Amino acid sequence: MVIVDNLVKTYGSFRLDLSMEISDGAVTGIVGKNGAGKTTFIKALLGLIRPDEGRITINGREASMLTGREKASIGAALSESGFSAYLRVKDVTAILSKMYPTFDEEYFRKNCRAQGLPEDKRISEFSTGMKAKLRVLSAISHRAELLVMDEPTAGLDVQARNDILDLLRQYLQENENCSVLITSHISSDLESLCDDIYLIHDGKILLHEDTDVLLGSYAVLKVSEEAYEKLDKSYILAGRKEAFGYTCLTREKQFYAENYPGMVIENGSVDDLILLMTGGH
């Protein structure tokens, strides 16, 4: 269980200020534009930076005070693996097995083979997708109870993204109590994986919703100027002026579907959420 209680971290004019809870066995996603504070939050969670105010606890222990042994129960994949580019997969295997008492070498080797990561090739010769797979595999091969994934699919093609998400899904099936915190720009990745999603903007949480509700109850309405004037806006969360009229975001799809037959209503997605909630109109 991860509890983030009024975490504050300031860098110049940027201020991260948020609270959240990740219960055991939950898969939580964080979305937000570049610079929203996702990586700063992840760093604070891993104890890599100290919060200015507030506290983060992981299973009751302060995140910045975790011992090496306690940190071994966390699996993290950040934007850089930290492994020298001159190393080969077999060197990484040796390092990981020394670092983590619970490292499952067989599992790691098997998955490296399955994902097409040759043992004898230097990391410097790896493609972007191969490096990303190595980062994720390094994080999930020591039976971690909490996985922290910062943009594991950034910059990858659709096949590589799917491979990585399937690795995570497989891990989740084999470790039912494992919790995951994952950030991404690519909302469809999160929609298909996460139980709940936080939208962060300018260091603050704009929205927290179960993925299920997000995909089921949120909708985008497309209305003409005249229709917009007459529209009951009680359940409109955000809107944007368009050439044809307005695009509006609601979390009461049913209400508009029942009361405005003929209105163009599209299923909501995390992308719509980001664009409409942080677009600023």
Add this chain to the structure above:
Amino acid sequence: MHIILNNSSMVPIYEQLMDQVKSAILKGDLAENEALPSVRTLSGQLRISALTVKKAYDRLEEEGFVVTVHGKGTYVAAADRQLALEARRKSVEDDFASAVQKAAAVGFGREDILQIVEIILEDYPWS
């Protein structure tokens, strides 16, 4: 059981899932007492959130189509609704039995247990 979800449908995903499990049960594709895939397994296979699968399973249980045995899994309830209800009552009885066992293990006596139940019943928001 083969489940096909339509992500662009206006019908919520958990409802689509419920409908397909229901019809698999009614058609006999899923036999009585057959185990459904675990929440995480199905969520992985269908690439949807585990919470969505859990929601569908919970609703199916409310409607008497499946029974979830805590810590074990979710099973197809007896095709007969009466039997399904029986099964759910039995699982409640089992829960009570294990609670009593736990209570006895820490030294609670008959009166203590009854008192706890009284307090819980008093606070329960009967609707």
